[in-house]
Amino acid sequence: MVADISAAPPAAGPEPASRGRVKRRPTAWVAMYHSVSDCPDDPYNVTxxxxxxxxxxxxxAGRGLRGVSVRELLAARARGAERGLVGLTFDDGYGDFVTCALPALARRGFTATVFVLPxxxxxxxxxEPIGPRKPLLDVDDIRRAAAAGMEVxxxxxxxxxxxxxxxxxxxxxxxxxxxRLAxxxxxxxxxxxxxxxxxxxxAAAAVRRAGYRYACAITPGPAGSGDFAxxxxxxGEADGAVRLELKRRLARVCRRSLEAV
Incomplete structure (x- = not known):
């Protein structure tokens, strides 16, 4: 589908101080998921x-941790109440988020952020040039996820x-x-x-100007990106208990490194 580019961007100007590059303390751990399904054909390791x-x-849950949306995680951080929370994100807006991920999250009382493509x-x-074709969320699915307390x-x-x-x-x-999502x-x-x-x-500047409060990446991004990277x-599928513990420790190391910048 071709992007709608009929609306021209506004003229560039100074960014408001509130959207400037303010260095903020990073979150402790945000996990990144994509598709949730029984699909053995997974060339990109996203299932x-x-x-x-x-x-x-x-x-x-067994370690006293609760999965939450990034919005909830950042709000808790602002109150100094981040301890015990883990951000859960699901990229690409696969249809299996509502059929497979949502029930699992609900059973634990967890929330998550689902990043969709309107x-x-x-x-x-x-x-994706290779691999299985997977359906994406539609309008009703998005409303169902939002009604269940998920961040869209x-x-x-x-x-x-x-x-x-x-x-x-x-x-x-x-x-x-x-x-469109609003x-x-x-x-x-x-x-x-x-x-x-x-x-x-x-790209980070465009996201700030658009009025978002945060943006997720994989690596920290350009210096000064703060909550916009x-x-x-x-x-993924290979992450059992041992690997999860290693990644939990990695998140702690990354946080200390970022705070020292």
Missing amino acids: VSPARLERQLAWL GLLGGENAW ASHGLTHLDLTKATEEVLYAEVNDSRD AITGADVDGFCYPYGYLDER VPRIHL
């Missing part, structure tokens, strides 16, 4: 089975590498996706996730 997800959530609603993961956030319109986008396409991917959910859209985890200073740790 976790429902059974494995259940065991991973049980592992968190330019591909009801479509499929056409950005933007992954752009069509899963493009924003670092290579023209100014018009960048504006559409960042701004139009936020507007119209569907009837609520503000606070979060953004950079497709492929790719970002640069231009929240790093995450990938969780």
